[in-house]
Amino acid sequence: MDWTAKPARLSTSDAGFEAAFRKRLHWSAETDAQVEQRVAEILADVQQRGDAAVLDYTNRFDALAAASLAQLELTQAELKAAFDGLPAAQRDALQAAAARVRSYHEAQKKASGESWSYRDADGSLLGQKVTPLDRVGIYVPGGKAAYPSSVLMNAVPAQVAGVGEIIMVVPTPRGEKNALVLAAAHVAGVSRLFTIGGAQAIAALAYGTQTVPRVDKITGPGNAYVASAKRRVFGIVGIDMIAGPSEILVLADGSTPPDWVAMDLFSQAEHDELAQSILLCPDAAYIDKVQAEIDKLLAGMPRAEIISKSLNGRGALIQTLSMEEACEISNRIAPEHLEIASRDPHKWEPLLKHAGAIFLGAFTSESLGDYCAGPNHVLPTSSTARFSSPLGVYDFQKRSSLIEVSEAGANKLGAIAAELAYGEGLQAHARAAEMRMKR
Incomplete structure (x- = not known):
């Protein structure tokens, strides 16, 4: 089938811009009532029956026939075997990405995650003691796609923070294990790995079962059932965030090749029909060129259907009066990913207050941040960058005040x-x- 993608074409000078802009941004985070009810039932069942409930749901939802939950825990030897069995190029890429992620989070720890104290004029000691969490759980999605990058982004900062034990859960529908995901767990230093997913995995991590240990905090993205479960167990354990659909906002001054920008818009649109890709630019002719590249490139994309639905439903190409106005609108959106596709990105960066991650310059594609630049790719969505931050070392530490x-x-x-x-x-x-x- 030939798919077309026509993001909404808006201009800030149009009389109806504000209403059209708000309509395009709107996304309801309300979870379906049936999902909420089902999740509540699963959590209660796991809390009461432990292993047996987790095993029942896992066998049913993932089409497995495991006799015990212990069979769904993979050994360190299996993780290493998965790593050793990868092609050399994939092994090298995993290790290089992990090294950069680890280096960034080591620097983050030194900057903000160390204990400190001082004595005042009366000789009293005041300070802060920073200690890592004892045990964390990381949820890695499985099924439709495999996400080894999510393993690195969740496990490496936890390891850098000094977390004592990292428990990973990942669903393996029909028993299909992804070698790259298992290898990433090996490279990132995951302590224990269970091939379970969904609300039952969140419940097992939050409450603990006969086989799965209870954790102090759960991080990592998932579907509506996982998000609902994380919301419900918050307070019993900590959570990182409730993530919405992925987002990218590109601020362009017209100097970046338009096919680069079109592909960057695709890079988020291909995640999900509800993902959002927006271009802000004062140059109408350049916006036309980007649309032309969208038309030309879409047919060659394996996920063309998803990209088309995302761009048609939630995408926008917005002409602004100036780059300054584009920065103002960006701050209103507070996007997950913000690219400054400009000859002089450092001119505009000081004007930008709210974003999960800011990508400076034409050569800095968002996809590099997803995999190997170093900063974390677990970012606040749905305008929550106004008040929250990327996942980091600080999410795996806690602070105690010192007073003597x-x-x-x-x-x-x-x-x-x-x-x-x-x-x-x-x-x-x-x-x-x-x-x-x-x-």
Whole structure:
């Protein structure tokens, strides 16, 4: 079938721009009520029956016939065998990508993840103690596609943070194991791997079963059932985020080859019919060239149907009055991926406040960030970049305040604390502070 892709053509100078813009951006994150009900049932069942429930759901949903959950745990030897069995080019690519991801997160840890303390004039010690989580669970999608890059992006920063144990779950429908995913688990240092998925895997990680250990935090993307389960177990365990469809926003000044930009728009559209690809550019003639490249290149894409539906349903080519206005609109969108396709990207980067990741310059395709540039590809979506950040070392650490008050400090601070405590009507607080003061 011949597919066509005609993203909405908008202009900020049009009278109806605002309404059309809002309509194009709208995406409902509300999960279907039937999904919510089914997830609630699965979580409750796993919490009550443990291994037996996880095994039942896994056999049913993934068309398996495992006799026990223990059969669905892969050994370290199996992970290494998967790595050893890859073509040399894939082994080298995995190791190179992992090394860059590890290097970036090591730098991130040094910048923001170390303990610190100081003593004030009274000799009291104040500081912060940073410690890693004991055990985390990472969910890696399986089924329609394999995502070894997701293994690296979740497991490597956890390892860099010093997490004691990394438990990975990945569904293997019909028992089909992807060697590249298993090899990535080997390269990234995953401690234990279970071939289970869906809401039952999230429940097993959150509550613990006879075979799957309970974790402190769950990270990684999944389908609507996985997202709903993560939302429901939050508070029992930590989670990274609830991710929506993938997004890319390209700010272009007309200097980048239009076929590059068209392909960059494809790179997110091919994920999902609900993915969003938007171009902001002040040059109408350049936008025409990008549309022409979309028309020319689409037929040669293996996922042309998905790309077509994504661009037709949620894509947009928007003509702005200027690059400054394009930056203002970008801040309103707060995209997951933001490319600055410009001769001078550093001129515009200071104007951009909200984005999961910013890709500077024509040679920096978003796909490099997905696989091997180094920064994490688990990013906030659906405008949540206004208040949240990419997955990082800090997601696998926690902070404890350190307070050691000297005798002189107790005398000085006690008077302040007692005054405030009496004002709040909390006499025991006040007395506890006063007992340590010199009479």
